[in-house]
Amino acid sequence: AAHAEVDILLDTFPYPGGTTTCEALWMGVPTITLAGDTLLARQGASLLTAAGLPDWVAHSEDEYVGKAITFAQNPASLAVLRAGLRERVARSPLFDAPRFASHLSQALWVMWRELSITRLAQNENAAPVMSDAAPQAQQAMDAIVALYQQGRFAEVEAAARKFCNDYPEHFFGWKILGTLCVQFGHTDLAIAHLEKAISLAPEDVGTYSNLGVALKNLGRRDEAITCYRRALAVKPDYAEAHCNLGNALREAGQLAEAIEHCRQAVGLRPDYAEAHANLGAAFLDSGNFSDAKTCCENALKLKPDQPRVLSNLGAALKDLGQIDAALMALRRAVELQPDYAEAHNNLGVVFHECGLLDHAKQSYHQAVQLKPDYAEAFNNLGNTLKADGELEASAAARRRALEINPSYAEAYNNLGVVLQDEGRLPEAVDCYRRTLEIKPSFIEAHSNLIFCLNFDERFSAEDRLLEARAFGEKVQEKATEFRAWKSSATVLPDRLRIGFVSGDLKIHPVGFFLENALSCLSTNL
Known part of the structure; x- marks a missing residue:
């Protein structure tokens, strides 16, 4: 309906509208385009030439303006052209769906035959320290353990302090005091007591593990990892050390090794709820949402109503598309622990997914109120604000995330997207480049950078080509050949079954344009 109100469409430059240009021609609207000096910049010229309208292609900005004035001053000729344009475009090679389907069908059959030949060729080739204590000391230790x-x-x-006074050269009292300090957050004291215990009993694995927990709580993660490894060197089947090491490695981003240690903990102690929970968290961070869900459910069977596990379960369910179940898990987590910032953040993500943007904002605000240095929640708040059209507020939220964590690659990338949407291209480019300095493997940020360079006049075609080649090399490193064919490629089928996957197959010009081609293609495969 909107196209009926338009007499002439002025195509964008230096890059044309692409599908929107094609859609205008399809609807019978004469379109003026400017042919640029790159492949993408000449797309509009290609479309108009295929539609039989080469006179509507300009080769300079002055010519573009001149054509617009000339055509607009001749409404009679414009009306004649418009009256027959839809029919002309429909008859052009641009909309020759049977021809396109035939060519695509031939290409797919050739690819299948090449695969068949390749597969055919391949087939043809084809804790003893306690025992040293005096009886009185052993009785005191037993009493302390019972009280604990x-x-x-x-x-x-009180009993542990007395034990340390009575037996200052025995590790047990120092270990108990250190463990209590870990439990109640007195981390500096905990480290001093536990290091004293280790100096007296270097082979006690429990002390190493507890010291690791204390160090991790102080942010000294690398030292904590060393402690857990030392415990496992003494006792390789120590489930608690495997569990704690796995969690520390997960936080360090070493996900493959984290998963391996958590699995060992579960194998050694199948009823170890925390090990199941940590394994689920590692799977969640690695993007294996199905296994994350299973592990979280196992942890909750062993120990119900764990807010952390419920929060992770909700995050996994969200990514599996089970939104109602995700909301239920996260609401339960918040109900059990109203001051759990991570659960509020995850709940906000699910609300955003549901389109409940106001609810999402409330959850993120609650998260950052509880945890003012929660960079991830500020970044997620920025996502929701952007989706709600609040670009300035979105940028402010990203910047707050970066103040908290200057190495937060995702926040830099997202800030770049907002700045790009505001037309602030130089700043957007700087954000994308900073993202890649922090995280060179960030494919999405590199893709965003290339897109932005196309619209930034500071960069030449050569600059864009070099960046695109660098991106291609990076993507190629991650690409793997698909081999998991469900049917044998050595047998030529009567028909090929082809799947088309695209986010543009819904209410989008690309989907509309493909309808005729797909209907023709079904008779060729």
Whole structure:
């Protein structure tokens, strides 16, 4: 309906509208385009030439303006052209669906035959320290352990201090004091006590593990990882050390090794709820949402109502498309622990996915109120603000995330997207380049950079080509040949079954243009 109100369409430059240009011609609207000096910039010229309208192609900006004035001043000729344009375009090679389908069909059959030949050729070739304690010391240790198991921690602390006074060269009292300090957040004291225990009993694996927890709580993750490894060197079947090491490695981004250690912990102790939970978190971070869901569910069977596990389960369910179940899990996590910032953040992500943008904003605001240095929540808030058209507020949220974490690659990339949408291309380019300095393997950011360079007049065609080649090399490193064919490629079928996957197959010009081609293609394969 909107096209009926338009007499002449002025195509964009230096790059044409592409599908929107084609759609205008399809609807019978005469279009003026400017042929640029690159392949993409000449797309509009190609479309108009195929439609039989070469006179509507300009080769300079002055000629573009001149053609617009000339054609607009001759409404009678314009009306005649418009009256027959839809029919002319429909008859042009541009919309010759049977011809296109025939060529595509031939290409697909050739590819299948080449694959068949290749596959055919391949087939043809084809804790003993305690025992040293005196009886009185052993009785004291047994009493302390009993108090600890009953949760009588004040009495445990008093008894452990007395034990250290009575037996200062025995590791046990220092270990207990250190463990209590870890439990109650007195991390500096915990490290001092546990290091004293290790100096007295270098073979006690539990002390290494507890020291690792204390170091990790202080942000000294590498030292914590070393402690867990030392514990495992003494006792390779120590499930707790495997579990703690796996979680520390996950936080360090070493996901493959993290998954391996968490798996070992689960194998050694199948009823170890925390190991199942940590394995689920590692799978979640690695993008294996199905296994993450299974592990979180296993952890909750062993130990129900764990807010952290429910939050991770909700995140996994969201990525599996099970939105209602995700909302249920995350709401339960928030109900159990209202001050759990991560759960509020994950709940916001699910609300965003549902299109409930106001609810998402509320969840993110709650998350950052609880945890003011929560960079991820600020970044996610920026996503929702952008989706709601609040570009300036979105940029501010990204910048806050970067103030908290200057090495946050995703926030730099997302800030670049907002700046690009605002037309601030030089700043957007700077953001994308900074993203790639931090995370050179960030494919999406590199793609965004190339797109932005196409519209930034500071860069030449050679600059864009060099960047595109660098991107191609990077993507090629990650690409793998698809080999998981469900049917044998050595047998030539009567028909080929082809799947088309695209985000443009819904209400989009690309999907509309493909309808005729797909209907013709079905008779050729």
